Amino acid sequence: MNAISLNNNERIVFSSIPVLSYDQFMEQNLVLLENDSCHCISYFGFHFDGKIRLVCCIADDTQNSILVSSAVTLKDECLPSFTAHQQAFHAFEREISENMGIGYTDHPWLKPVRYPANRADRKLVIGNYPFYSIDSDELHEVGVGPVHAGVIEPGHFRFICNGEQILHLEIQLGYQHRGIESLFLEKKNLLQKVILAESIAGDTVAGHTTAFVNLWESLCNYKAGKDLQSDRTIALEIERIAVHTGDLAALSNDIAYQPGSAVFGRLRTPLINHFQLWCGNRLAKGLIRPAGTHFPYTGQLADQFLRMLESWEPDFNEMWNVFHKLPGVMGRLEKTGILSNEQVRQIGAVGITARSCNLGRDIRSSHPHDYYSQINHQSVMKRHGDVYSRAQIRREEIRQSLGYLRQLVNDLPVREPYKLLQLQPEPGSFAISLVESWRGEICHCAVTDKNGELMIYKVKDPSFHNWMALALAVRNNEISDFPVCNKSFNLSYCGHDL
Amino acid sequence: MFDHLKIIIHQGKQYIPDVTTAVVPGIFRGRPVISSEISDWKALAEICPTGAITSAPVSIDLGRCLFCGECAFLFPDRIRFTTDYKLACNVREDLIILSGEDKPVELRPEFIRKEISGLYGRSLKLRQVSAGGDNSCELELNACGNVNFDMGRFGIEFVASPRHADGIVITGPVTENMAGPLQICYDAVPEPRLIILAGTDAISGGIFDGAPALNRSFLSKYQIDLYVPGNPVHPLTFINGVLELIKKRKKND
Numbered sequence: 001m002n003a004i005s006l007n008n009n010e011r012i013v014f015s016s017i018p019v020l021s022y023d024q025f026m027e028q029n030l031v032l033l034e035n036d037s038c039h040c041i042s043y044f045g046f047h048f049d050g051k052i053r054l055v056c057c058i059a060d061d062t063q064n065s066i067l068v069s070s071a072v073t074l075k076d077e078c079l080p081s082f083t084a085h086q087q088a089f090h091a092f093e094r095e096i097s098e099n100m101g102i103g104y105t106d107h108p109w110l111k112p113v114r115y116p117a118n119r120a121d122r123k124l125v126i127g128n129y130p131f132y133s134i135d136s137d138e139l140h141e142v143g144v145g146p147v148h149a150g151v152i153e154p155g156h157f158r159f160i161c162n163g164e165q166i167l168h169l170e171i172q173l174g175y176q177h178r179g180i181e182s183l184f185l186e187k188k189n190l191l192q193k194v195i196l197a198e199s200i201a202g203d204t205v206a207g208h209t210t211a212f213v214n215l216w217e218s219l220c221n222y223k224a225g226k227d228l229q230s231d232r233t234i235a236l237e238i239e240r241i242a243v244h245t246g247d248l249a250a251l252s253n254d255i256a257y258q259p260g261s262a263v264f265g266r267l268r269t270p271l272i273n274h275f276q277l278w279c280g281n282r283l284a285k286g287l288i289r290p291a292g293t294h295f296p297y298t299g300q301l302a303d304q305f306l307r308m309l310e311s312w313e314p315d316f317n318e319m320w321n322v323f324h325k326l327p328g329v330m331g332r333l334e335k336t337g338i339l340s341n342e343q344v345r346q347i348g349a350v351g352i353t354a355r356s357c358n359l360g361r362d363i364r365s366s367h368p369h370d371y372y373s374q375i376n377h378q379s380v381m382k383r384h385g386d387v388y389s390r391a392q393i394r395r396e397e398i399r400q401s402l403g404y405l406r407q408l409v410n411d412l413p414v415r416e417p418y419k420l421l422q423l424q425p426e427p428g429s430f431a432i433s434l435v436e437s438w439r440g441e442i443c444h445c446a447v448t449d450k451n452g453e454l455m456i457y458k459v460k461d462p463s464f465h466n467w468m469a470l471a472l473a474v475r476n477n478e479i480s481d482f483p484v485c486n487k488s489f490n491l492s493y494c495g496h497d498l
Numbered sequence: 499m500f501d502h503l504k505i506i507i508h509q510g511k512q513y514i515p516d517v518t519t520a521v522v523p524g525i526f527r528g529r530p531v532i533s534s535e536i537s538d539w540k541a542l543a544e545i546c547p548t549g550a551i552t553s554a555p556v557s558i559d560l561g562r563c564l565f566c567g568e569c570a571f572l573f574p575d576r577i578r579f580t581t582d583y584k585l586a587c588n589v590r591e592d593l594i595i596l597s598g599e600d601k602p603v604e605l606r607p608e609f610i611r612k613e614i615s616g617l618y619g620r621s622l623k624l625r626q627v628s629a630g631g632d633n634s635c636e637l638e639l640n641a642c643g644n645v646n647f648d649m650g651r652f653g654i655e656f657v658a659s660p661r662h663a664d665g666i667v668i669t670g671p672v673t674e675n676m677a678g679p680l681q682i683c684y685d686a687v688p689e690p691r692l693i694i695l696a697g698t699d700a701i702s703g704g705i706f707d708g709a710p711a712l713n714r715s716f717l718s719k720y721q722i723d724l725y726v727p728g729n730p731v732h733p734l735t736f737i738n739g740v741l742e743l744i745k746k747r748k749k750n751d
C-alpha cells in the first residue's frame with residue numbers, strides 16, 4: 001500500500017501524498033474498494049506544476065482513517081477508467097473529464113456532470129444534451145424540468161416509460177451551477193468564503209459551513225474549543241431534525257395525505273425559529289464562523305429549546321403514530337422505490353440512502369468530528385431500501401437527535417472569550433473535512449500553495465453520489481410514484497451543481 | 499377518524515392572525531438603521547462581503563446586503579438591524595438605506611402597473627423559477643403557504659404551470675445554464691405578467707455578482723415589479739411585499 005493515511009480534519013504536507021504511476025494508482029484504489037468498509041469520498045484533478053494531478057481519497061470506516069494517493073497526467077490524455085471496474089467512481093471520473101479534458105478509454109457513460117463555466121470544452125452546452133433514448137414503438141418518453149411544478153430547484157428528468165411503468169430514468173443536472181469551487185479561490189476575504197460555504201446548499205447551512213470552518217481551522221493549525229464544537233454539533237442536529245420533519249411533511253404531501261403535510265409542516269416551524277432565536281436567521285446563516293462565533297449558545301436558549309420540546313414531542317409522536325398506521329399511507333410508501341444493498345454499495349451511496357439498505361455509512365460514527373467523538377453514535381439502519389425505510393430512518397433519527405440535543409444543551413461547556421481570529425493557512429498543505437449532514441456525508445478538501453493561499457477547493461455534497469440511487473430506485477415503479485420516491489431521497493440540486 | 503379529530507383539537511389554531519403586524523420571535527436582521535456619525539466608513543466597506551456599504555452619505559444597499567450582520571458587530575452603536583421585516587419595494591434605489599434615516603421601506607404606488615390591483619387584487623397565481631437559488635429562498639417561499647403563514651388566504655398561491663400564472667418569482671443569481679429555461683418559462687406566462695425578485699441573490703447576484711457562471715441579461719430586459727430582499731427572504735417580508743403590490747395602488751387611485 002502506497003498511500004498516506006490521515007484523519008478527518010488533519011492537516012498534512014501536500015508533497016507527502018505519494019505520487020504513483022497511473023496503473024499503480026488505479027490498481028491500488030480499486031483493491032481498496034473491494035473492502036466493504038472502504039468507499040471513495042473524493043477523487044479529483046487539478047492543474048499543478050503545468051500538469052494535471054489526480055488525487056484519490058478513500059475513507060476506511062473501520063480504521064477511522066482516510067487513505068490518500070495521487071498520480072500525474074496530462075490534458076487530452078486518454079486513460080483506462082476506474083469506473084469500468086467500480087461504478088462508484090462514475091461521477092468523479094465524469095467530473096475529471098469535464099473539468100480537465102481527460103478522456104477515458106472504457107468509461108461506460110462519460111456524460112457531462114454539470115456544464116461548469118470553466119469546462120474543458122466550451123462548445124458543449126446544457127441545452128443540447130443528447131438524452132439516452134430507446135428506439136421502440138412501444139415506449140414513450142416523458143421529460144420533466146428543468147423548471148418543476150413545485151417551488152423547488154431545477155434539474156431535468158427524462159423518463160422512458162412502458163405505459164405507466166418507468167423503464168429508465170436519466171437525470172441531467174447543472175442548471176444551478178454558480179462556480180462555487182472557483183469562487184473559493186477568487187474571493188480573498190475569509191468572510192466571503194464563509195458566506196460561500198453557507199450558500200452551497202441553503203437547506204444544509206450548518207452541514208456545509210461546519211465542513212468549511214473545520215477544514216479552514218485544520219489548514220491553519222487551529223483547534224476549536226469545546227464550546228465551539230458543542231455549538232456546531234447542536235446546529236447540525238437541529239438542522240437534521242428540522243429537515244427530517246419537513247421531509248415527512250413533503251412525503252405526506254406527495255401522497256395527498258393532508259393532515260401529515262399540515263402537522264409535520266408546522267412542526268418544522270418552531271425548530272427553524274429556534275435558529276432565529278439563536279442567530280437571527282431561520283436557516284442558520286450567520287451562525288457558524290471559523291475560530292469564534294458571534295452567537296454563543298446560552299443557557300437561556302437551552303431553556304427555551306427544552307420548553308419548546310415539551311409540547312413539540314407529544315405533537316410529533318401523535319402525528320407519527322397515526323401516519324404510520326394508516327393503510328392509505330403505508331400502501332404508498334411500502335415497497336415503493338426499492339434499492340438493494342448491492343446497488344447502494346456499487347454506486348457508493350451515502351447517508352440515509354445507504355442506511356435504508358443496511359449499509360452503515362455515517363461519519364458521526366466512522367470519522368467523528370466536533371462532539372460526536374463523545375456521543376458514541378450508533379447509526380439508525382433499515383433493510384428494505386424502500387420509501388418507507390427512508391421515512392422510518394427520519395423518524396428514528398429525530399428521536400435519537402433529540403436525545404443528543406438534550407444531552408448537549410443540558411451540559412453546555414464553559415465558554416472561552418473569542419475575537420474572530422483572522423487565521424492564515426499553512427503553506428503547501430492538504431486537509432479533508434468530513435461532516436455527516438442530515439442528508440449524508442459532506443466532504444470538503446483543499447490544497448494550499450507556497451503562500452498559504454488556496455490552490456484548489458473541492459466540495460462534495462452527498463447528492464453527488466446519491467442522484468444515481470434515485471435513478472435506479474424508480475425503475476419498474478409507476479411514474480405517478482416518482483414524486484414520493486424523489487422526496488424520500490430529497491437530494492440537492494445546488495449542492496450537486498456547485 | 500377519532501385519531502385525526504384528536505390531532506386537529508391538539509393542534510388548535512396555528513395560523514398567524516395578522517401577517518401585517520406579526521412580531522418575529524427573537525433576533526432578526528431586518529431593516530438597518532445607520533447613525534449619521536460614522537467616520538470610519540472604509541473599515542465598514544472593507545468588511546462587507548458584497549460591497550453593500552458605500553460612503554457619502556454612508557448607506558447600505560439591501561439589494562446587495564446578505565444580512566450577515568458583520569457591519570453591526572463592527573460598529574454596534576452606529577449600525578443596528580431592527581426587526582422590521584417589511585423590506586420589499588418596487589423601485590431599486592429605494593432599497594438603499596441612508597444613514598440618519600429611520601423610515602419604513604415602501605412601494606411607490608405611482609410605479610405599480612395600473613392593471614395589477616384590478617386583475618390580481620384578490621387572486622394572484624405565481625410561478626416560481628429557481629435560477630441558481632441555494633434552496634433557502636425556495637424553502638421560505640414554500641413556508642409562505644404553510645399553515646402558519648397561510649398566504650393562500652389572500653388568494654396568493656404558487657402554481658405548477660406558467661400557463662396558469664400571472665407572473666414569475668425568481669430566486670437565485672440567474673446562472674448561465676438557467677438563462678434559457680427562465681426565458682422560456684417567462685414567455686409561457688400570459689400577459690400582463692409580473693416579475694418578482696426574491697432574495698438578495700436574485701436582486702444583485704449577491705456573493706455571486708460578477709461570477710462567470712452567471713448570465714443576468716434577462717433581468718435588464720424587463721420591468722421588475724417587486725424586489726424582496728433577504729438571505730433568504732422571510733415569509734413575512736414576501737407576503738407583505740406582495741400584498742402591498744396588489745392592494746396599494748387601488749387605495750391611492
Ligand code: SF4
Pocket residue numbers: 545546547548549550551558562563564565566567568569570
Ligand atoms: S449585514 Fe449587509 S451591509 Fe452589513 S456587512 Fe453584512 S452584507 Fe454588508
